[in-house]
Amino acid sequence: MKIGIIGAGHIGGTLARRLTELGHHVAVANSRGPDSLAGLAKETGAKAVTATQAAHAGDVVIVTVPEGHIRDLPKNLFAGVPHGVVVVDTGNYYPRQRDGKIEEIEEGVPESRWVEKQLGRPVVKAFNNIYAQHLMENGKPAGSPGRIALPVAGDDKRAKGVVMGLVNELGFDAVDAGGLDESWRQQPGTPVYATDFDAKGVRQALAQASPDRKPEWRATSSSPGSYAQPA
Numbered sequence: 001m002k003i004g005i006i007g008a009g010h011i012g013g014t015l016a017r018r019l020t021e022l023g024h025h026v027a028v029a030n031s032r033g034p035d036s037l038a039g040l041a042k043e044t045g046a047k048a049v050t051a052t053q054a055a056h057a058g059d060v061v062i063v064t065v066p067e068g069h070i071r072d073l074p075k076n077l078f079a080g081v082p083h084g085v086v087v088v089d090t091g092n093y094y095p096r097q098r099d100g101k102i103e104e105i106e107e108g109v110p111e112s113r114w115v116e117k118q119l120g121r122p123v124v125k126a127f128n129n130i131y132a133q134h135l136m137e138n139g140k141p142a143g144s145p146g147r148i149a150l151p152v153a154g155d156d157k158r159a160k161g162v163v164m165g166l167v168n169e170l171g172f173d174a175v176d177a178g179g180l181d182e183s184w185r186q187q188p189g190t191p192v193y194a195t196d197f198d199a200k201g202v203r204q205a206l207a208q209a210s211p212d213r214k215p216e217w218r219a220t221s222s223s224p225g226s227y228a229q230p231a
Helices: 010-021 034-044 051-055 067-072 095-099 111-119 132-137 157-169 180-186 199-208
Strands: 002-006 025-029 060-063 086-089 149-152 173-176
Touching: 002 010, 002 051, 010 025, 010 034, 010 132, 025 034, 025 051, 060 157, 067 095, 067 111, 086 111, 086 157, 111 180, 149 157, 149 199, 157 173, 173 199, 180 199
Parallel strands: 002 025, 002 060, 060 086, 149 173
Antiparallel strands: none
16 A cells, blocks of 8 residues: 655654555655655655655555644645545643643543544544554564454544554554544553553453543643643
């Protein structure tokens, strides 16, 4: 497939490496411009582009930027992009550590539902609950004992199926985590977050999740500004 990746941090860079290894055609962008991605492009064979070009790259667009910078993306980022293109959100809201306060999320809007509103496109939530190093190194063939599973949430069955297929290609079992309104079940602080469970464990953890955001995952008056640079 032709895949655009907007964001070249830990998860974005890892996905660029893994997906090019699998033979996908990857275009990757960050906030500093294509020239800053020359090393990653040379290493992986991915094409360094602007964010707008990545959004128009083809079949799938993966948005993997800090939550506090979602609103800094180009306006009308997806203008002219066919509605069949699958948009993936890998983001997490870290109010105290990085993002500052985002009022709608604090009031209970699921993180990816908020991202969807900012982008103006339906999104599928995936790749947000695993460490980048584990995503890079811990994939296994289908059927392997102890294969790590990743939850995938979204409203569009076809789009979710595309993302679940990529998860499987990358060496992980994909667990259908329901619609996007259920994506809070895989947000930071929930039982499935950063746990590397197998498929059974992921399903159990999703079922055990509480919609109440834990205090350590809520903003405080001393949190950084809404658009603070990542730590």
